[in-house]
Amino acid sequence: QKEVEQDPGPLSVPEGAIVSLNCTYSNSAFQYFMWYRQYSRKGPELLMYTYSSGNKEDGRFTAQVDKSSKYISLFIRDSQPSDSATYLCAMTLGIRGYNKLIFGAGTRLAVHP
Amino acid sequence: NAGVTQTPKFRVLKTGQSMTLLCAQDMNHEYMYWYRQDPGMGLRLIHYSVGEGTTAKGEVPDGYNVSRLKKQNFLLGLESAAPSQTSVYFCASSYPGQKNTGELFFGEGSRLTVL
Numbered sequence: 001q002k003e004v005e006q007d008p009g010p011l012s013v014p015e016g017a018i019v020s021l022n023c024t025y026s027n028s029a030f031q032y033f034m035w036y037r038q039y040s041r042k043g044p045e046l047l048m049y050t051y052s053s054g055n056k057e058d059g060r061f062t063a064q065v066d067k068s069s070k071y072i073s074l075f076i077r078d079s080q081p082s083d084s085a086t087y088l089c090a091m092t093l094g095i096r097g098y099n100k101l102i103f104g105a106g107t108r109l110a111v112h113p
Numbered sequence: 114n115a116g117v118t119q120t121p122k123f124r125v126l127k128t129g130q131s132m133t134l135l136c137a138q139d140m141n142h143e144y145m146y147w148y149r150q151d152p153g154m155g156l157r158l159i160h161y162s163v164g165e166g167t168t169a170k171g172e173v174p175d176g177y178n179v180s181r182l183k184k185q186n187f188l189l190g191l192e193s194a195a196p197s198q199t200s201v202y203f204c205a206s207s208y209p210g211q212k213n214t215g216e217l218f219f220g221e222g223s224r225l226t227v228l
Contacts, residue, residue: 004155006155008153032215034215034216041221041222042221042222043203043205043220043221043222044156044203044217044219045219046216046217049215088155088156092215100158101156101158101215101217103155103156103157104155105154105155106155
């Protein structure tokens, strides 16, 4: 069993839809949770970062962490064609040393006009 | 500000050939990483470095070697390429200590095909 599970999709939605992307994990010691966005043939870039449980909002994006269920989500409101990308969840035990991030396999999202 | 730059961007090798991927960062980051990305597998850490002159093994180090002779450069070497090393390779860097938010800064990737 992988430490981090993520549905690879692809997920296809119409412009303006609410998108929900999810990851589950097995290690209850993970403390830091991130979402990276990766456009085609580009490197990943950090989109959202959350420490421990709770919600974090940034514009149209909301990251949610439920540590009791070992489940994290990324919601995208009013989705746009420019949101079409692969979304990778990532998590780590701590950030005092090097960033030993464990990544999900990524969910490919396509937003069509 | 170029960020993290990888060269070459594309390469085709024959089994048994050797090559080196170069990563350069201009953000004065202490930590640097090499990942490989394969379909359905996500990003997997090959080797990493916490400072000039230091390297350490990651999750999938076999068949690769690295060197960090200068702070801004991190080299990934394949001594005898195998088809299983066909992948997209990403270099990343990050801040240490107090500035560290867990964020990795990635290059655009190097696509390697081993025939």
